[in-house]
């Protein structure tokens with residue numbers, strides 16, 4: 001087990017588009033373990049491989065109160081269930097301290113591989129649905145602040161820039 005460094009905005013490596021995982025092998029499972037440890041340590045509910053500078057399509061999540069229900073999403077995709085939009089604000093470990101309401105589906109059907117490489121389907125709503133959409137954006141090199149106004153973005157840049165030094 002190992003803790004991994006979480007990249008923070010505006011690190012350009014967060015813009016990398018992740019490749020599909022070709023085979024779910026022990027190397028991938030080791031990365032999944034390290035990502036889970038890193039996510040728990042950072043008090044996040046989800047983490048995409050992009051955020052730890054590994055550019056394959058892997059996500060970990062745990063939405064349980066006790067942090068004892070790890071979920072592994074390899075080569076994930078989703079389709080919306082209905083048109084309803086979520087009203088939950090989202091934050092990001094790579095953009096600490098900022099929260100925004102985005103245009104997200106309230107309900108989705110997730111299709112992914114588990115840590116054994118087996119495909120599963122899961123219906124998600126609430127935070128789970130928002131989190132899956134948020135994490136899949138990371139795998140495309142996108143961040144939840146990408147469509148904010150210039151003013152808000154400048155504020156974020158200023159704050160995160162200051163924190164580093």
Ligand code: GNR
Nearest residue numbers: 044045046047090091092093134
């Ligand atoms: O910890 C996280 N909380 C969260 C809250 C609302 C919507 C999405 C998230 S994901 C975030 C962790 C993170 O940055 N994952 O990429």
Ligand code: NI
Nearest residue numbers: 091092093094
């Ligand atoms: Ni994030």
